[in-house]
Amino acid sequence: MQLPSEFIRKFTDLLKEESHDFFHTYKETRMSGLRINPLKITEEKWSQLSPFTLNKIPFVPNGYYYDPEQDQPGKHPYHAAGLYYIQEPSAMFVAEQLAPNPGERVLDLCAAPGGKTTQLAGMMKQSGILVANEINSKRAKALSENIERLGISNALVTNETPVRLAERFQGYFDKILVDAPCSGEGMFRKDEEAIAFWTEAHVEACAKQQKNILDAAYSMLKEDGILVYSTCTFSPEENEQTIEYFLKKYPDLELLPIEKTNGIQNGRPEWSTSKMNELEQTARLWPHHLKGEGHFVAKIHKTAVEDPAKIREISSNASRAQLKDFYEFTNQTIKGITFDHFYLFNQQLYALPDHCPSFQGLKILRAGLHLGELKKNRFEPNHALALGLMANEAKHCFPLKDDQWFHYLKGETLTTGNDRGWMLVTIDDYPLGWGKEAKGVLKNFYPKGLRIQK
Secondary structure: OOHHHHHHHHHHHHHHHHHHHHHHHHOOOEEEEEEOOOOOOOOHHHHOOOOEEEOOOOOOOEEEEOOOOOOOHHHHHHOOOOOOEEOOOHHHHHHHHHHOOOOEEEEEOOOOOHHHHHHHHHOOOOOOOOEEOOOOOHHHHHHHHHHOOOOOOOEEEEEOOHHHHHHHHHEEEOOOOOOOOOOOHHHHHOOHHHHHHHHHHHHHHHHHHHHHHHHHHHHHHHEEEEEEEEOOOOOOHHOOHHHHHHHHHOOOOEEEOOOOOOHHHHHHHHHHOOOOHHHHHHHEEEOOOOOOOOOOEEEEEEEOOOOOOOOOOOOOOOOOOOOHHHHHHHHHHHHOOOOEEEEEEEEEEEEEEOEOOOOOOOEEEEEEEEEEEEEEOOEEOOOHHHOOOHHHEEEEEOOOOOHHHHHHHOOOEEOOOOOOOEEEEEEEEEEEEEEEEOOEEEEOOOOOOHHOOO
16 A cells, blocks of 8 residues: 555654554554444344354444455345445444434434444434435445435435535434545555645645635534534644634533543544643544554534524325325224324425424425336335334235245345235345235336346
């Protein structure tokens, strides 16, 4: 791995006697991790079910190291069922610092591809509002797909600039995560493109962008709210100095301490321009101190009296008559679950979270749980609805046996011998998608874009 000479000079100077250990990590194999999804499975159940050789990540709940030479969890049907999210181990530490509660209003401002969003959702337990925003439309689509796969029902996926959101949501959110775009120095072992793109000018440009994003986030944070800022880079310009700017610009902000165990280090006040002592409360994750890549995390409390914007809640826009075919479908297919707030757009039907704010005028990719499509005299369920259910909430399931999962994920039809209509297709009691049984054959409704291509 050929690191930029200016990067080597910079961190040799900053880290001094630590620099040898730091640069040695670039000769080592990086760690791989997965985090189980508490919306679907408990750690106790996972310990019984896991087909992989795993070791616990000590600084985050639900996180495990795996060996990519031995296991490929991305190719296992449990991944398609949303039982876990494959995520770099150090990145898992960030969302734990925000720790949202069920019922809160939470914003993940720079959310793609969705690792931290899905982790926040697991803590919220499908209660409250989770706005997951991504400015890049292609990355926003990947974010939406990951939210779908993990069965999350209380998220709004938006594709907006931070400034546009700030115009709408002044003083609205209890908690905000800003996992800021950065120079990516902490991911050099994972992404060699980041090495090729790195320059000091790029670091400075990222720092400027981060300050602008934080300005927007500040206006959206309510009184007594919590903001967590993170990057996957080492440069002080994007870390201590960015937080130093933020605290000086807004005197009503205060840093909160972050508990540091298992190799997590303090921030470096000496790397700020004013040697701000409070910056010691921020956290740095270094690859020569723990098993993971590089991250920086700051936790900030807003003390100002805020005059929040009056934001209208969106109300159901689908009539009972329009929902006739949907209710007929649920009566035949689903048990023990009801939906209260509906949003209908171009015949696509969504179940909105409780107290959902109006999103009129915003670019939105997902509004709560995508239930399906109202077609002529029938309702066709969406894949998201299958992944948002538990097996015991379906009246009819088709449990896949042996290698049937492989054929299902390829999009093939399966022989069943019955004629029961819509069925939830499952693997070990966890939903994978829909099938429609007629005359002994199960028609496959696994989405074409997700199918195994071989």
